[in-house]
Amino acid sequence: MNTNGQIEEATSTHFESLNHLPVSLTQGQCVIHQHEILICGGYCERRCFSYHTLKGEYKLICSYPENVSLHGHCVVKRVNDKNPNDISVLFLCGSKFFKRHTLIMRYVSVWDNDGANIELDSQRDYNKWVPLTNSEGKPIVIGRPDDDYVGVRALVGGSENHLLFITYPSKNIDVFDLNICQFIKHDTLPFYYAFGGHCFVAKRRNDKKMCEMVVFSKHTGISITYDEVNNSFTAHSIQVCTTLRPLNQYAYIYVNDFILIFGGDDRPVIRASNSVYRYSMTKDKWMKFEQTLPIQLTGCAGVLSEDDLFIHIIGGSDGKGLTSTHLKTEVKTWMKEEETEIEKQWNVEETEKIEIEEIKHELEKIKDELDIRKLKKDIETIIEHWMKPLSIQLGWVDDFNIMICRYILRKYFKPLHVVQRYSCSVKSLQFSSNCTKLVLALSDETIRILDAKQETEIQILKGHSDFVYDAKFSLTGNMVVSGSKDATIRLWDVKSGSEIRILKGHTKGVTKVNFSPDEKIIVSSSQDQTIRIWSVQSGKETNILKGHSSVINDVQFSPDGHQLLSASNDETIINWNVSTGEIVKKLKGNLGSVYKVKFSPDGLLFASCSLNKTVQIWNVMTGTLLQKLVGHFAPATDVHFSSDGKIVISCSMDNTIRLWDVKLGVEIQKLEGHSGYMTGLDISADGNRIVSASNDGVSKYNYNYNKAIAKDDYNFVLGSKKNYITHTFSQFICLFLKLFQSIFE
Structure with missing residues (x-):
């Protein structure tokens, strides 16, 4: 094994593992009755069965009527208070798109009744789904004409077991009185996302006139209390653990x-x-x-x-x-109560994720400006409890560092300004390795080189006869290579702006170009479904790599130059051996079209982004998916690692940039500002700046404000006694104190 x-x-x-069900079943609805589990159908499965927990056997009870559509239905049990052996099962389903039904089945055991001696009413139908009726015998259907009961969840409660609490899409809760067959309360729950097929349970309470319930769906949890006397709801939020949120x-x-x-x-x-x-x-x-x-x-x-x-x-x-x-x-x-080491580690990581989330929410609230008063209060609290003058113990320093790292010193960016505005789409952009220049590929057939500090154009490179899809610096920054819809690759001298040579071979548009780390070869990908390797010195094509069955959107060298990764509309990612041109590994994981791939700085991981709106992090050697980063509301169009490999930055057609923690797989920050969908981004090698581009013709900087407020070394006065910064404190405490001083200057 x-x-x-x-x-x-x-x-x-x-x-x-018990005896298998008589049928294959999903989205089944079940209720317990003594030693029986009543399995009341499932998605497109009309038959209902009883499973006897002592005998380990199944028996058919009945089937739903042919005109009932079983799609996201719900069943609940109501017990007769006078005779607990006498139960009814209530069925809810339907929407404005297909017929709504409210059915009831009065159940008696299909086994031997175990001596229950239920007195049967000859006027009633048992073990058969029939319409729910009111006191006058008229059929009733629970739900208003526009209510969507696909994915409905309900439970029975109340002082007389007479209230039906119904939660249903998109964010609704109703109270239906089964005694009078009327709705008595409606409310909307404070969920961010619409729910359906969610978790809905009732908490047992001594006070029967107060019903406490919990709803979990995706990112949101709500604790709801219903006051039967006042017919009112109160609710408060519950944090849902991050690893459960994607699940449904x-x-x-x-x-x-x-x-x-x-x-x-x-x-x-x-x-x-x-x-x-x-x-x-x-x-x-x-x-x-x-x-x-x-x-x-x-x-x-x-x-x-x-x-x-x-x-x-x-x-x-x-x-x-x-x-x-x-x-x-x-x-x-x-x-x-005791936890295994793996469970303890999960708790540690979950705590870190929640802390990141809280900081992210705070940043979203304060937008572009720090909430200085709140930060000042937090710092004063930290000082009061952690740094009482002359009483700092060495054992506290590590804990203090951890807290400061988590709360203050994470890298957060804020929009700075527009670098350039063009009348055409910016297809790609890249910092030079020394962070002094930017190269942009535009749909007006040009390549623009900018001074990254002055934000002025240094060179405009012209020669292509159609859209320029991509342009990249060599590692030394002396050359630029570009690829165009005109099916050519061009090599340029940065200093003079002159064209060095044209590389021809692709039969359709060149989507991506890159220099190898040693600048000896160029790799290109194309709409012609091939990857080509070229000699920089001679300009000759040295290899053609074939393996994709559709347009190739991206190709990237590994940091050591020995491997390639390619991404394609054929929904695959291929890892290639550069020297042999052979496929090392081909990955496919329900991604949709894959737009970009990027190696981590150490070459052990790679990130990809795709049509399915997600960013994925993979292990290069094994090809296993390590993280799936969910947050974008439209296809993700570009992805990069920070220079330390701890953060992934992505952009999307939803006009946002998102920063993600690689280890924890959580979103750190969301940046907004573009009016058109984003085509690309890059992060400077020093980690200080993100530059982004979109089809609105705008190129923008986003600046790391944490590094902006760090100052030179100094002596810091705390309270009434001088406490000079010495080597006893780590660099994190020094930076924190610098931040603290900058706030009060």
Whole structure:
């Protein structure tokens, strides 16, 4: 068994595989009744079954009527207070696009009833889905004409078990009184994204006239309390852990004031998960377990046994097709307090991610200017609690450094100004390696070289007869190479602005060009589906690499010059050996067209961006996907690593630049300013500046303000006693104190 198989086996032994379902099922809806699990259909599956938890067998109950569409439906159980053996199951489904139904099934066991002795009413239909009726016997349909019940979730509560709480897209919650068959309350929940197929549970309370519920969907969690006496809602937000946010269609159950979540998928790229999460409602704390489901599942259903001892996971898709999976696990397995080393590490990383997120939100609120008063107050608090004069202990310094690093010294950028405005589209741009120049490729058939400090044009290079798609400096900055829609590559002398030579061979537009690190060869990619290698000295074509089946959008050298990465509209990324021209690895991962690829500075990772709006980080050697960065609302068009490899910067057709933490996979900052979709960006080698371009003809700088406020060394006076900066403090404390002094100057 391979390593992955061993890990999966070791972390999945807490699940028992039961007899398979009679049918393959996804988006199933289930309720528990004594020793039975009632499996009330699934997506496009009309049949309903009872699973006997003691016998381990299934029996058919009934089927839904033929005119009922099962798509995102919901079922809830209502118990007869006078006879707990007598239950009704309520069915909700429909929208304005297909017929809405509200059905009810009064259930009696299809087994031997275990001595329940339910007195059957000859006037009622049992174990059959029939329309819900009011006291006059008239059919009623719960929901207004425009309500969308696809992905609806509901639960029964209230002092008399008579209130139906309904949450449904896009962000709605209703209260329906089952006794009078009327809506008595409607509200809109403060969700950022529309929800559907979400987590919706009720917390057990002693006060039956107060119903507390929790909703989780994507990035948002809401705790809702309904006051039955005043018919009112109160709500407060709950932070959802970052690794759960991409997931949808997961199974969930509520037990012992915990919410347990199993599986799910990260749409729109449907990739099933095997993760298990726990949220403590009393401690407001998340845990991601090292233990996992034995298989990846999405669209599965979770059911808690009536004695609260076992959890059943039923049906779902493994990302490839529907399954008939039925798993069982003990509740006590997931109630543990001690954490494994992997779980502790997840908690550490999650804390870092939340801290980054909080800083990002603060920056978004303050826009271009620092909130000096808030920062001053924070610094005063830090000084009061961490740096009381003459009482600094060496053991505190590391903790102090960590706090300062996280809160103050992360690299954040703010829009500075427009560098140049053109009447045509800027197709690409790049800093020279010494950060003194910029080269721009434009759709007006020219290449422009700018002084990066003075922001003035030094050279205008003319010679192409169509759009210039790309232009790049050599490492020394003495030459520029350009590629054009005219199918030619041109080599230019930067100092004189003269054309050195023309490289011909491509039969269609040249989309990307690059010098090798030693400046001896040039690589180019083209709409003709080939990559070509050229000698800088002779201008001759030395190799043609074939392997893509559509337009190649990008090609990049590795830092050592031995490998190439190429990105194509054929939805693949290819790793090539430069000397042999052979394919080392071909990657395909539901990406859509891949627009750009970029090696990390150490050559161990690479980033890609694509049509599916995501940025991906990969391991070069293994080809495994390490991070999928989600945040852009339109296709991502360019991506770069910072010089230290810790940050990835991307731009998109949503007109934004986003900065991401490579290790944690979270967004650090969002930059806005362009009016047209963004075509490219670059970050200077010193990490101080980002320059961006778009089809609105604008080239902009974004400046790192943290480095801007750092000053020369000095002596700092704290309070009434002098405390001089010495080698005892690390550079982080020095920088922090410099920042502190700059605020009060």
